[in-house]
Amino acid sequence: MMNTPLLLTQMIERAERYYPKKEIVSRTESGISRFTYKEMASRARRLASALEKLGVEEGDKVGTLAWNHHRHLEAYFAIPCSGAVLHTINIRLAPQHIIYIINHAEDKVLLIDSDILPLIERVKDQLTTVKAFVIMTDSDTLPETSLSPAYHYETILAEGDPHHPFRDDLDENAPAGMCYTSATTGNPKGVVYSHRGIVLHSMALGLADTTGVSEKDIALPVVPMFHVNAWGLPFAATWFGTSQVLPGPYFTPKLLAELMQEEKVTITAGVPTIWLGLLKELDENQYDLSSLRSILCGGSAAPLGMIKAFEEKHGIPFMHAYGMTETSPLATVTGEKSYMEEWGKEEKYNVKAKQGILVPGLEMRIIGKDGEVSWDGKEMGELTLRGPWIASEYYKDERTDEAFKDGWLYTGDVVTVDEEGFVKIVDRTKDLVKSGGEWISSVDLENALMAHESIFEAAVVAVPHPEWQERPVACVVLKEGDHQNTTKEEIYEFLKPQFAKWWLPDEILFFEEIPKTSVGKFLKRALRDQVKERVGQ
Ligand code: ADP
Numbered sequence: 001m002m003n004t005p006l007l008l009t010q011m012i013e014r015a016e017r018y019y020p021k022k023e024i025v026s027r028t029e030s031g032i033s034r035f036t037y038k039e040m041a042s043r044a045r046r047l048a049s050a051l052e053k054l055g056v057e058e059g060d061k062v063g064t065l066a067w068n069h070h071r072h073l074e075a076y077f078a079i080p081c082s083g084a085v086l087h088t089i090n091i092r093l094a095p096q097h098i099i100y101i102i103n104h105a106e107d108k109v110l111l112i113d114s115d116i117l118p119l120i121e122r123v124k125d126q127l128t129t130v131k132a133f134v135i136m137t138d139s140d141t142l143p144e145t146s147l148s149p150a151y152h153y154e155t156i157l158a159e160g161d162p163h164h165p166f167r168d169d170l171d172e173n174a175p176a177g178m179c180y181t182s183a184t185t186g187n188p189k190g191v192v193y194s195h196r197g198i199v200l201h202s203m204a205l206g207l208a209d210t211t212g213v214s215e216k217d218i219a220l221p222v223v224p225m226f227h228v229n230a231w232g233l234p235f236a237a238t239w240f241g242t243s244q245v246l247p248g249p250y251f252t253p254k255l256l257a258e259l260m261q262e263e264k265v266t267i268t269a270g271v272p273t274i275w276l277g278l279l280k281e282l283d284e285n286q287y288d289l290s291s292l293r294s295i296l297c298g299g300s301a302a303p304l305g306m307i308k309a310f311e312e313k314h315g316i317p318f319m320h321a322y323g324m325t326e327t328s329p330l331a332t333v334t335g336e337k338s339y340m341e342e343w344g345k346e347e348k349y350n351v352k353a354k355q356g357i358l359v360p361g362l363e364m365r366i367i368g369k370d371g372e373v374s375w376d377g378k379e380m381g382e383l384t385l386r387g388p389w390i391a392s393e394y395y396k397d398e399r400t401d402e403a404f405k406d407g408w409l410y411t412g413d414v415v416t417v418d419e420e421g422f423v424k425i426v427d428r429t430k431d432l433v434k435s436g437g438e439w440i441s442s443v444d445l446e447n448a449l450m451a452h453e454s455i456f457e458a459a460v461v462a463v464p465h466p467e468w469q470e471r472p473v474a475c476v477v478l479k480e481g482d483h484q485n486t487t488k489e490e491i492y493e494f495l496k497p498q499f500a501k502w503w504l505p506d507e508i509l510f511f512e513e514i515p516k517t518s519v520g521k522f523l524k525r526a527l528r529d530q531v532k533e534r535v536g537q
Pocket residue numbers: 181182183297298299300301302320321322323324325326355411412413425427428519521
């Protein structure tokens with residue numbers, strides 16, 4: 001067979017040629033605008049030529065600090081298709097981490113949304129490699145800024161070449177993108193995505209038994225484009241000519257529900273906290289979301305109670321997936337096997353609450369204390385993965401040796417696998433509660449708690465214990481109204497029939513809010529400190 005390179009160039013050129021009329025709906029600071037793939041591709045070509053004029057060369061890193069919108073999508077292709085590297089920067093990281101990753105990646109140019117300008121202005125003197133700042137704004141003029149040299153995105157596009165050729169002579173293993181993932185301690189770690197990895201990952205997103213993204217879909221990635229490339233959706237959607245709805249900055253659950261209703265969105269993707277917010281909105285107000293064929297949920301465990309509420313109360317199918325920055329991210333995804341149709345409802349839901357089966361193209365091994373564990377749904381071990389869209393190292397980082405061994409990625413996630421091959425994430429190694437030599441899954445307790453009708457959110461953390469080493473403590477946020485009267489005792493009564501006695505949390509604490517990470521996951525590190533303070537340790 002021919003060994004032709006797999007390049008992002010082919011993806012955008014396909015959209016341009018086959019789907020010129022299909023639409024991208026983009027919400028920005030000033031409202032909603034619409035672009036066709038024809039316009040998108042010609043704007044991406046203009047951007048590529050403009051970046052070249054700014055001195056961007058093959059292999060150079062171009063950072064983006066931007067929300068989900070059409071300009072960011074243009075950068076997604078303009079940068080890699082001219083041989084440079086798209087470095088999406090998580091704008092919610094602490095300023096010292098943002099400085100670190102821009103310098104560590106050696107970004108030459110930064111593309112910045114105008115509302116994010118103050119963040120970069122404050123740290124500009126500490127950026128050692130950036131030669132130019134391009135400001136993305138709806139305004140006709142460059143906003144007041146202390147960054148220099150600063151360029152107005154639309155002006156450089158207007159002066160750019162709409163026919164600028166994309167590179168088709170790149171090595172498929174050349175870097176196309178990069179993204180930093182937060183580490184438990186220390187600086188974020190960089191993952192570099194190759195053209196080949198992104199193309200194959202996109203193909204996996206299109207498989208009927210995974211997320212099945214296709215031309216007929218209208219996709220709304222809620223997951224930020226600075227978080228693992230919005231799970232690869234913008235790439236796959238463009239390649240397949242899928243309509244895209246990009247929700248822009250500062251959206252609310254109400255705004256998302258309205259966008260989904262008006263644009264007749266068929267597939268959307270985000271972390272559980274987003275869906276908890278949407279669920280509340282759907283419970284309170286009427287929307288017609290009958291176009292939605294799937295909510296794709298990942299990033300942390302989707303509570304069973306939430307999955308049931310979407311499917312049974314609102315008739316919206318739910319799809320649970322697992323992955324990480326190092327895995328592009330799609331690694332496993334729920335998929336009912338045909339013979340499971342006959343199974344009872346609860347049995348099916350138990351499968352749905354798991355993280356799913358391995359996506360075709362990848363390999364996994366589950367490593368326990370004494371080698372590979374058996375697939376019995378009980379024995380726990382660390383999930384290790386390999387495949388063409390799994391990273392093989394951290395970018396210029398000695399922590400590579402901890403996670404990448406013998407050609408496998410050690411995910412740091414403890415899992416069980418059942419006889420059918422469905423993976424269940426028990427916990428992150430660092431979040432497991434190690435009580436008296438046994439393990440307690442914080443995720444299982446959280447899921448059970450969140451199935452309680454009065455509980456909005458719940459997180460479980462380990463606190464040190466003199467006798468048992470660690471014990472679980474539950475942090476609970478109650479729903480509004482009468483639910484606020486729910487007592488600790490009632491919650492214990494609810495949990496007791498579901499768990500062995502020693503699994504029950506030593507304490508249940510009520511919180512106004514659970515601290516979250518930059519991408520909306522429970523921030524267990526901060527929560528542990530708060531809990532320690534409250535239980536007097
Ligand atoms: P960060 O470390 O910044 O959260 P990632 O976004 O790469 O970085 O997070 C990957 C981690 O998120 C995984 O290692 C796993 O612990 C967790 N995760 C992802 N998807 C799921 C899921 N569906 N259920 C449970 N945990 C998940």
